[in-house]
Structures are given as C-alpha cells and as structure tokens.
Amino acid sequence: MDIKEIENLIRFVSSQKNVGEVEIEKKDFKLVIRKPAQNIVAAPQYIQATAVPAPQMSAPAAQQTIEAPKANAENNAPAAVASNLITIKSPMIGTFYRSSSPDKPSFVNVGDEVKPGKPVCIIEAMKLFNEIESEVSGKIVKLLVDNATPVEYDQPLFLVEPN
Amino acid sequence: MNQFAKIKPNTQFIGQNIIYFKCIDSTNNAALDWIKNNSCENGNIFITDFQTNGRGQQSNIWESEPNKNLMFSIVLNQQTTLLNPFLLNKITAYSLFQSLQKSLNNSQFIKIKWPNDLYFKQKKIAGILIENNFLGNKINYSVIGIGINVNQKFTNNDNINATSLFQICEKEQDRIRLFQEFIEVFEFNLLHFQSLEIENQFTKSLLGYNQTEEFNINNEIIKGTIVNCDEFGRLSVLINDQIKAFNHGEIKQII
Numbered sequence: 001m002d003i004k005e006i007e008n009l010i011r012f013v014s015s016q017k018n019v020g021e022v023e024i025e026k027k028d029f030k031l032v033i034r035k036p037a038q039n040i041v042a043a044p045q046y047i048q049a050t051a052v053p054a055p056q057m058s059a060p061a062a063q064q065t066i067e068a069p070k071a072n073a074e075n076n077a078p079a080a081v082a083s084n085l086i087t088i089k090s091p092m093i094g095t096f097y098r099s100s101s102p103d104k105p106s107f108v109n110v111g112d113e114v115k116p117g118k119p120v121c122i123i124e125a126m127k128l129f130n131e132i133e134s135e136v137s138g139k140i141v142k143l144l145v146d147n148a149t150p151v152e153y154d155q156p157l158f159l160v161e162p163n
Numbered sequence: 164m165n166q167f168a169k170i171k172p173n174t175q176f177i178g179q180n181i182i183y184f185k186c187i188d189s190t191n192n193a194a195l196d197w198i199k200n201n202s203c204e205n206g207n208i209f210i211t212d213f214q215t216n217g218r219g220q221q222s223n224i225w226e227s228e229p230n231k232n233l234m235f236s237i238v239l240n241q242q243t244t245l246l247n248p249f250l251l252n253k254i255t256a257y258s259l260f261q262s263l264q265k266s267l268n269n270s271q272f273i274k275i276k277w278p279n280d281l282y283f284k285q286k287k288i289a290g291i292l293i294e295n296n297f298l299g300n301k302i303n304y305s306v307i308g309i310g311i312n313v314n315q316k317f318t319n320n321d322n323i324n325a326t327s328l329f330q331i332c333e334k335e336q337d338r339i340r341l342f343q344e345f346i347e348v349f350e351f352n353l354l355h356f357q358s359l360e361i362e363n364q365f366t367k368s369l370l371g372y373n374q375t376e377e378f379n380i381n382n383e384i385i386k387g388t389i390v391n392c393d394e395f396g397r398l399s400v401l402i403n404d405q406i407k408a409f410n411h412g413e414i415k416q417i418i
Contacts, residue, residue, distance in 0.1 A: 088299070089300060091297050091299070091300040091301070091302075092248070093395060093410075116298070117298070125248070125249075125395075125396065125410075125411070126249060126252065126278045126279075126395075126396035126397075126410065126411045127252075127278050127279060127291075127292075127293075127411055128248050128249070128252060128293045128294075128295060128396075129292070129293070129294045129295070130248065130294075130295045130296075130297055131294065131295070131296045131297065132297045132299075133296065133297065133298050133299070133303070134299070135298055135299035154300075
C-alpha cells in the first residue's frame, strides 16, 4: 500500500459518518484508521491514522497524522466542543473587545458565572459597536481570543460550562 | 423649555415617544440604561439640549453648545426586523444625507464620508454612533445615536475640522423642523429600503465616489477610486485595475 492509497482510505473513512474504524491486515503490514469517538459527530474532524508497519517498512509510514480535508485551523481551539461545553461565537466580522472602553473592567473573566442577557464582549466593526450577550447560563471556562484582535464570523470566543 | 414636546411626527413608530433631557451625559447611554431597566419600545427617541459626554469613536468628544444642535438616539427593537447592522448604518447615513441636503437647497457639497460621517466640503457636520445588542448571534436591539451641528458657531480658534448649518447658511436654522423631517425620512427609508435602493443611493453619495483620489493604506499613499460599499460595510476601491475591499481602519481617505 502506498501513501496515496492510505490517504484515499483516510478520506473515505472521514467522509463516512457511520464508520468509526477500519482495520487492514496483510502478511507483513497492518493499518488501523480510527476516529476518536466524538469525531464521528463533532465538527473538528481530525482523523488519526495509525499505521503499524512491519520492521522492514520505511520510517515515513509510521505514526502519521493526516489532516482530513474538512479540518481547518479555525476549528483548532474548540477541540472540547464535543464535550458538554457551549461555545459563544462571534455574530460578525470585527474586532473583539473584552470591555466597553479601555478604562473599564472586562465584562467577564475565566471562572465568572454568566446568565442569559449578561454582556460578555464588544465586537466593533465599521465604527458600529456590537454588544454580545450570553444566551446561556454557566461558567466561563476558557477565553479563546485576545483583547483587541480581529475575529471572523462564527469564530468561537468563549467556552462556557453550562449549569 | 422642551421644544420637542410639541412635535407630532407623521410616522408609524419612530418618534411617537420622545424622552427629553435638558442635560445628560449621552443620549445613547440614556437609551441603553432605559432598555436595560425597562423595556425596548420600538422607535423611542431620547433627546437632549446639552450633552456633557457625547461619545464618538475612540472616545472622541462631540463638542456642542447648549440648545444649538441636535443630539438624539433612536431605539430600534430588532427582534422582528433583524436588520443587518451594516444595512442599518447605510439607511441612517443616507437619511441624514437627504435631510441635510434638503436644508441646504439640494447642495452638492453634502457627502457621506465612509463609513458614517456627514461632511460639507471638507468639514464634518454630523455624526452617527450605532450600538447594537446581540443575544448570542441574533440581533436584539439597536441604538442609533445622531449628532448634527445646526446653529453652533465655530471660530477659527476652535481649530477643529467641523462646520454647522448656521456656518454654511449664515443664518439660524429651525432645528425642530430638521429633527422632524429627519425622523420622517428615516422611517420611510427603513420601511422601503429595498424599493428605494438605499444601498445603491448610499454608495453614490459617498465622498469621493467614482473619483480618483489619494488614500493612505499601511502608511503608503496610493491612488484609487471608490466603487462600492459592500454588504459587510467594506469600502471597495479600484487600485491599479483591481478592486480591493477594506475594513474600517485599513484605509484612510485623504481629504
């Protein structure tokens, strides 16, 4: 089996919602492609391909991780999405601010409780100021974006542990 | 005295309820506080004769003499309208453009400086500060703050790049009438923005539209032509036979 065939196989497995694992065994060669359990349903589709080569096989085939076509850098951060955490996302392209003005304290910090209607940040775009309120109640467990940095539409901003 | 109390605008909801303050820090803050403590009544207007801390972008202070200008904030309940914030900005700026143009006998010198300042020749005459509130990813309400220099007198010592209707016409203007005209045209545009092609009208009213002029892009002076303002509010500029779209802050028009 060459690298192209392995890639194609990984692509095939990643495209099949109901396939979690494929195992191929030949006389001197065994290949297991296994999706982490949550990846069968979750958005960030990183597929782990673990080739278990026989001793005579060349090194490059060993322990490779190949990115499935759907995955992209943006989905990198919220790997925990598949757990019970809820992501607060940006409703628009703009600049992310943690407070209403530089001399004011941040709306929320890690560990703070939020409830529906609690402001969490400002997204400024084209001189329009957009205050984003939480829709959920829970605890902020992670900040995913630095203050005063650009954000894309739908980019995850906070992880909330619901209560 | 509250002169705004006598206004009966010919509208369905904009300005049917006008809340007047003789003096307040900022009408946007008053509107936002009101909504948080009470309810968001569609079309309510908060207006004052003197603003002590009018906010502009990056805490620019809107300089204003008492009883001379127009400073007000309109509340829009967006739970049913769900207007795209960039479209709302265009409707607001174009309505202000129309009202000012009418006050100045259809002057060709009134222009919208992207994204939302109003200019007469090279000087600012009115400004807009829109604050939107989102619940999660859904727009909830908008507060549209507007400041218009009506009868303020500027001296050369003021050293600010601003003008007023008085300064241009050399006579006092009826700011109550201007206010009423604005809210009526604003509601009409809000209700008919598609058939009126407001987005297109906005673009055509931009300062520098379809003219070759200089821009500062990354501290470089580059010649270009404004050709559009897209659905995300970005300015599309034709530079060396290529159209590029810029966010606010990425490009500065040299005027």
